[in-house]
Amino acid sequence: MGPGNLRLRSSVLAAGLLATTALAGLAPAYGARIDNLWDDHGPARDGIAVSNDGTIYVAGAKYYTPSGVVEVPGPVREVVISGLSGDGSVVVGSTVFEHGLSRAFRWTNGGVPQDLGSLIDSETRSYSGATGVSGDGSRVVGWSNRDELSNRGAFIWVSGATGGVSHNEQMFQLVAADTAETNARAISDNGNFVVGTYQRVLDGFVYQRAMRWDVTDIETSGPQDGVPLGNLGGTTSWASAVSGDGTQVVGTSTIADGRARAFLWTEGGTGGVEGNLQMRDLGTLGGNESRAEGISSNGHYVVGSSEPAAGSRSIAFRWSEEDGMVSVAGLLADEGVDIGSWILKVARDVSDDGQVIVGTMNVGDDERAYLVRLNADGPGPGPGPGPGGGGGIMDVKEYHQTLFASAGIANAGEYLSWLPMNGAHHRPLMMTPNLSGDMCAWATGDLAHHGGTSTGMGLAEAGACVDLAGGSVRLGTAVGISRSWQDLALGGSARMAGQYVLGEADWQPDGTPLLFSVTGMLGGWQANIERAYSNGAATAVSSGQTNAFGGVVRVRADWLEAAQIGNTSFNPYASIGFGHVHVDGYAETGGPFPARFDAQNLSSADIRIGLTAVTEFSAQTKLSTTFEVAHRSGTAAAAKGSVDGLFAFNIGGGSYGQTWLRAGLELDHKVTENLALSTSLHMATNGRDPSVAGSVGIKAAF
Numbered sequence: 001m002g003p004g005n006l007r008l009r010s011s012v013l014a015a016g017l018l019a020t021t022a023l024a025g026l027a028p029a030y031g032a033r034i035d036n037l038w039d040d041h042g043p044a045r046d047g048i049a050v051s052n053d054g055t056i057y058v059a060g061a062k063y064y065t066p067s068g069v070v071e072v073p074g075p076v077r078e079v080v081i082s083g084l085s086g087d088g089s090v091v092v093g094s095t096v097f098e099h100g101l102s103r104a105f106r107w108t109n110g111g112v113p114q115d116l117g118s119l120i121d122s123e124t125r126s127y128s129g130a131t132g133v134s135g136d137g138s139r140v141v142g143w144s145n146r147d148e149l150s151n152r153g154a155f156i157w158v159s160g161a162t163g164g165v166s167h168n169e170q171m172f173q174l175v176a177a178d179t180a181e182t183n184a185r186a187i188s189d190n191g192n193f194v195v196g197t198y199q200r201v202l203d204g205f206v207y208q209r210a211m212r213w214d215v216t217d218i219e220t221s222g223p224q225d226g227v228p229l230g231n232l233g234g235t236t237s238w239a240s241a242v243s244g245d246g247t248q249v250v251g252t253s254t255i256a257d258g259r260a261r262a263f264l265w266t267e268g269g270t271g272g273v274e275g276n277l278q279m280r281d282l283g284t285l286g287g288n289e290s291r292a293e294g295i296s297s298n299g300h301y302v303v304g305s306s307e308p309a310a311g312s313r314s315i316a317f318r319w320s321e322e323d324g325m326v327s328v329a330g331l332l333a334d335e336g337v338d339i340g341s342w343i344l345k346v347a348r349d350v351s352d353d354g355q356v357i358v359g360t361m362n363v364g365d366d367e368r369a370y371l372v373r374l375n376a377d378g379p380g381p382g383p384g385p386g387p388g389g390g391g392g393i394m395d396v397k398e399y400h401q402t403l404f405a406s407a408g409i410a411n412a413g414e415y416l417s418w419l420p421m422n423g424a425h426h427r428p429l430m431m432t433p434n435l436s437g438d439m440c441a442w443a444t445g446d447l448a449h450h451g452g453t454s455t456g457m458g459l460a461e462a463g464a465c466v467d468l469a470g471g472s473v474r475l476g477t478a479v480g481i482s483r484s485w486q487d488l489a490l491g492g493s494a495r496m497a498g499q500y501v502l503g504e505a506d507w508q509p510d511g512t513p514l515l516f517s518v519t520g521m522l523g524g525w526q527a528n529i530e531r532a533y534s535n536g537a538a539t540a541v542s543s544g545q546t547n548a549f550g551g552v553v554r555v556r557a558d559w560l561e562a563a564q565i566g567n568t569s570f571n572p573y574a575s576i577g578f579g580h581v582h583v584d585g586y587a588e589t590g591g592p593f594p595a596r597f598d599a600q601n602l603s604s605a606d607i608r609i610g611l612t613a614v615t616e617f618s619a620q621t622k623l624s625t626t627f628e629v630a631h632r633s634g635t636a637a638a639a640k641g642s643v644d645g646l647f648a649f650n651i652g653g654g655s656y657g658q659t660w661l662r663a664g665l666e667l668d669h670k671v672t673e674n675l676a677l678s679t680s681l682h683m684a685t686n687g688r689d690p691s692v693a694g695s696v697g698i699k700a701a702f
Helices: 326-335 396-407 409-422
Strands: 048-050 057-059 061-063 066-073 079-082 088-096 104-110 128-133 139-145 152-158 171-173 179-187 191-204 206-216 238-241 247-255 260-266 278-279 289-297 300-307 315-320 324-327 343-349 354-364 366-373 392-395 439-450 455-468 473-487 493-507 512-537 538-559 563-565 568-583 596-599 600-617 621-635 638-643 647-652 654-673 677-686 692-701
Touching: 048 315, 057 079, 088 139, 104 139, 104 152, 104 179, 128 179, 128 568, 139 171, 152 191, 152 206, 179 238, 179 473, 191 278, 206 247, 206 260, 247 300, 260 300, 300 396, 315 326, 324 326, 326 343, 326 354, 326 366, 366 396, 366 677, 392 396, 392 512, 396 409, 396 512, 396 638, 396 647, 409 455, 409 473, 409 493, 409 568, 409 600, 455 493, 538 596
Parallel strands: 079 128, 104 128, 152 179, 206 238, 238 289, 260 289, 289 343, 315 343
Antiparallel strands: 048 057, 057 061, 061 066, 079 088, 088 104, 088 128, 128 139, 139 152, 139 179, 152 171, 179 191, 191 206, 191 238, 238 247, 247 260, 247 289, 260 278, 289 300, 300 315, 300 343, 315 324, 343 354, 354 366, 366 392, 439 455, 439 692, 455 473, 473 493, 493 512, 512 538, 538 568, 563 568, 568 600, 596 638, 600 621, 621 654, 638 647, 654 677, 677 692
């Protein structure tokens, strides 16, 4: 089995993924489950779950598919999602319904959350919560209060069943022989086995045991008593996860001295501890305690946490029959990866081949999700990445931030498309200095900086124009080069460079003060992206190259000399423009986690209303002062694609709408009747225009 068969059942990526806009998923081997512990053996954890093929995942209260993002609707308040079926069709969790009670729910895309009910028939004190779902989504497990005293009972809900509790025929109670409280924690992929815990109080002492229920024939034979899995010689045990076929269970048990140890329970096993041959003590990394959190679908690997020395902070481990218990940090060190000051606290899940491990770590004072890939092949000789660029460790939150930042290359394409329209051509050709002659040529250079994205831009352009119809029509065309540059996190960068062509037609009807203009441009650029991200103590770089194409059409109307005060004329104007940018998909090379990015298409609509005050200092020199309000709406940039062998991602996207103010000064000076110089400075509030832009130009007439 390859890394793509990683199954995620606990909130291994929660800390990192929920901090981003739209989050990635790991491709599990069956229905994913997010832990929500009800006892004292671990904190409740929010998280994500993903479908078998990694194309559908849930995070927070959102359901992500290749075609878009859907908010899972809460009847009263936001839902808490705890699992996703392996086929991606069913989401489970808990939410408050109209009756005011928190209940387990089951949801399919396009519908509303289905109240799964509870084990008791009460209008005021019936509660439940789902904790897991089978691979096909037909079976849901969780807990419910089973009496008015809120004692809990594990349940399995079976779609279409009729033999459940009297008031809720699809829900069966999973019981223990001594009527103890029970809780279901996970269900096997095939839906035949459920694991969890039961506990009872005897003589003031709380006894808790790991439990497994065989629910293969529950619809025909009804619920059977669960089978306690015993312990390692102590008094307490609890189950955390189950293999794909349900024959192996992992969890934690106390030993005779009360210390906690990771266990592996195998149906029919003989290598366990005395008195419980099916349960093996997996040992420690050198300390006194360990805990098992996850098991590969095929049962070959177990992961969790252990003390490396007595009394020390626990760290993540991977266990196998061949290698025993090894720290994840040690596995990385064998790959030449130094984790530096990162502390890998716990491993939550592992792929069938043991090469992909996910868990949580401390980076300084922050708790982050991590993903480890071992023994990954390097990039192949072709244009795309191989499965990976060698072993590595991913800070999931940071990594997804770098994915989204790289997608900003589409924003740079939008900025470059609009730059000549609102830079070199921020005014119609007929409003440039009026020189002698009915033909002209010009050259212009612009420099600009967009503060919101720390993107620098520049262009150089040359063009020519001709006057027709007695000077009431002016046609112009230009060619130019433009580029952008942006520094990304950790020394990464994004660069674009290319060329464009531009055309303009101005018309001032005879005898009117109105000036109409149409301006259009088409451009093409090559983009180079160096995406940097942490690989433990080192910084890795994955590089990509792609092409972008864009165009803009603008229609503008000016009312020339609508008012005059002294030597200053006032010229109001309005414009509307439409733009589109396409960025080709591309594949990165290099680094331990190169990604593939899908193509992007961004469309935008731009509306402006402004006023230009033109002050003539002399026959040769005039100053234009411009104030305008701009609004642009359009498609937002998105990072959508996959990290080969690991997960798909879909971050950002949707639409935006921004309104901002822009002001400018432009000085024109006639050197002769056939030659003029111009320089301008524009500044804008936070929006899609550059925060500051400067231009210099020369125009000649003949």
